[in-house]
Amino acid sequence: EPEVTQTPSHQVTQMGQEVILRCVPISNHLYFYWYRQILGQKVEFLVSFYNNEISEKSEIFDDQFSVERPDGSNFTLKIRSTKLEDSAMYFCASYQALQETQYFGPGTRLLVL
């Protein structure tokens, strides 16, 4: 069964450093998302991406964040200058068409020291 994959599974970084989180969505999916979950809190939306551009973003997704689909398979989230409060699980999700299920990857646990 096709699945969303994410790398790395864990990332530890120093405050102020840049990190890139990688995702490989399910191959025939067209809509891509990033969500995050701070420990003990709700899963919260960051950004959606369709047709090579951002279609929606949340207040959290400020100028420190960017997304890219550098090739036909990868989808990346970059945080330019990490802050302590960026520590969270980051989930990539994808789906094929509107009103269909979003499938989530296993997540990247980011710890900013």
Add this chain to the structure above:
Amino acid sequence: EDQVTQSPEALRLQEGESSSLNCSYTVSGLRGLFWYRQDPGKGPEFLFTLYSAGEEKEKERLKATLTKKESFLHITAPKPEDSATYLCAVQGGAAGNKLTFGGGTRVLVKP
């Protein structure tokens, strides 16, 4: 703004003791209500999608129902392997395609 509230926050059950989880929502034009299961340190795993009031979906010991204001996830005769956090999320028409999640219900099934 879409809002989702789940109750209870935590539920301890004996194996075989059936129970229900609640998901109350407010949304502008519901396009879909989703139930996911999340194990510790893992990503949400899809269970069900419900689109309109009155709809029901079943999978093994789980059954999801939907009204205009809330959804229930019924767990019948649970087993220890049903222990997980169950997440409810809505996709609203006015909020693009993003999912808005509730806080989840942590279910522990003891043998």
